[in-house]
Amino acid sequence: MPTPRSTRHFTGKEALVVAYLEREDQMIRALWNEGLGRTVSADHALEMAIEGVADDAYRHHTRGCPFIKAAGEFPDPESPVRQVIRRHRAWFHAELRRLLAEAGRDDVDAKTETLAMLRDALMIGCFLDDRDVTRRTFVRTARRVAGLR
Structure with a gap:
């Protein structure tokens, strides 16, 4: 999160946090699209x-x-702030749902919810726990949920 001194350019803390989250959302979407632009199959x-x-x-x-x-x-x-968060999470869920559907997976909604929850756990785990273990656990579990070998 930005430091409190950064609020001098905004109407208050809430406006600062909204701007920060909107920038994060844009960067994440750009990285997502860049990564998926190099794919050769749904899997x-x-x-x-x-x-x-x-x-x-x-x-x-x-x-x-x-x-x-x-x-x-x-x-x-x-x-x-929560509206920005809601839009970001809706986008992420929609992207997961789309990828799972394009890959022909069944029970797409349940898999989407599970993968999104695993992502939340990954973000917290990389902060609180051993990042290497957390990353390996996320990838292994997410691959299983997504039906990848």
């Missing part, structure tokens, strides 16, 4: 998505998920 796209999520948590978000942290600071579900 490969699932592989790339799982590896991309794992790499992001392992390399870039080692202090936890900014969306999860912001949700803790702004509990009102109608706040602008």
Whole structure:
């Protein structure tokens, strides 16, 4: 999260956090699209998505998920911060759902929910626990859920 001194350029902390999360969302979407742009099959796209999520948590978000942290600071579900979080999570779920459907998986909704929950656990685990163990556990479990060998 940005430091409190950064609020001098915004109307308040909430506006600062909204701007920060919107920037994070844009960067994550760009990385996602870049990674998936190099895929050769639906299964490969699932592989790339799982590896991309794992790499992001392992390399870039080692202090936890900014969306999860912001949700803790702004509990009102109608706040602008929570609206940004809701849009980001809806996009992520939709992308997972699309990849699973394109790969011909059954029970796409349940698999989407499970993969999203695993991603949340990965982000927290890379912050609190051993990043190597957390990453390996996420990749192994996510591959199993996605039906990859």
